Amino acid sequence: MPPFKPEEFLILIVDDISKNIQLLIEILDSLGYATTFAIGGKQALERVKIVKPDLILLDLMMPEINGIEVCRIIKSEEETADIPILFLTASNEKDHLLQAFEEGAVDYVTKPFKTSELLARVKTHLELKKTQNELKLAYKKMQKLANTDPLTGIANRRYLLDFAQKEFQRILRYHNNLSLLMIDIDHFKRINDTYGHDNGDKAIKNIVFSIESCIRKIDLLGRFGGEEFVVILPETPMKGALEVAERIRALIASQSLILEEDTVTLTVSIGIVSYTSEDKTIGQMIQRADRSLYQAKTGGRNRIVAL
Structure with missing residues (x-):
């Protein structure tokens, strides 16, 4: 397996508090990850279609559109459904996590978080996403071979x-x-x-x-x-x-x-x-x-x- 390269991945950070966003950017940038951010759920839904991130770090509780609703909308649309979403949640918000998982979240980190735990979970889900992408590409290639005339490249x-x-x-x-x-x-x-x-x-x-x-x-x-x-x-x-x-x-x-x-x-x-x-x-x-x-x-x- 080729070595993991953080610089190959773009992470979208979504929170309604600027200092939380800044902290996460500093942590992720220090390891070479590319980052972008959205302030609040409405901006996140606009941003995700433009930048198409590899992973989303999403605050659970936000005004106007909360994290669960943002997750539901992202997962309901074909072009963004495959993006893994990792929730950031305060310890007293865990009652909402079951609903978050039901809407398609892959994991969560409790705030205040340990940097080592956050980075480990981010890396794990990016590696999984990369593997899934490679498997999908391999499947498409196999499907094309199965449907294509080898001499001409047209349908068999x-x-x-x-x-x-x-x-x-x-x-x-x-x-x-x-x-x-x-x-x-x-x-x-x-x-x-x-x-x-x-x-x-x-x-x-x-x-x-x-x-x-x-x-x-x-x-x-x-x-x-x-x-x-x-x-x-x-x-x-x-x-x-x-x-x-x-x-x-x-x-x-x-x-x-x-x-x-x-x-x-x-x-x-x-x-x-x-x-x-x-x-x-x-x-x-x-x-x-x-x-x-x-x-x-x-x-x-x-x-x-x-x-």
Whole structure:
């Protein structure tokens, strides 16, 4: 485990008494912690969203908005819910601590506090927060790997089908439009046979880059298998899907790719479907898209067929 570095952490101190704040700043600054402060609960709620601290030292009893209410509000909002809150409380306020823990506090220190105890608890909860952040980051990376095609970085088949199913359920509920494009690189086997699989991979990446430049952020491009791709177009009727498909087809056909000193022009065939009441499952839409793609390929390639 890497060494603990206080200077990496920002602590927000919240109290309604300035001298209490100053004392805590001096203690924490002496060990290298970065500190900021808020005077009272109202200022704390404004400050926490601006500075996004790693830990909050929060006085329990304050006028206007007390510490328990501040804690409840911070923990109820997604962007601040993960910030650990350590309460500072006078010994006769312990009856309120149960409620504080129920609202999400992680610990408390009794006033007047021992500096060594305060620092030990601060360090413990910052270390825990750091570990939690690292675990969340690791989980996100694993999740991305599980959902991503390793060659292209776009959605893999599993994630693509999961996303498509969710969009299908959404249109059944809200009666929105949904269209799918199924795209296949024409004569891709010839590319692999002539120039090798590394250049085939280069061609696939080039196609993916071109498709991505033609779609919106709400659309999803995924690798369906080999040289075949699917674009899911939420809230898009057939007319809009045809426009997107033609942009993709025309852009790819207009570009050249250098493979082993040869200038190669790639083309794609595209099948399009839009949701109709006859589609009972997302699988039926995908099957129709596959049939329309087959017609585009047997009809001469470098073309679009809509069913």
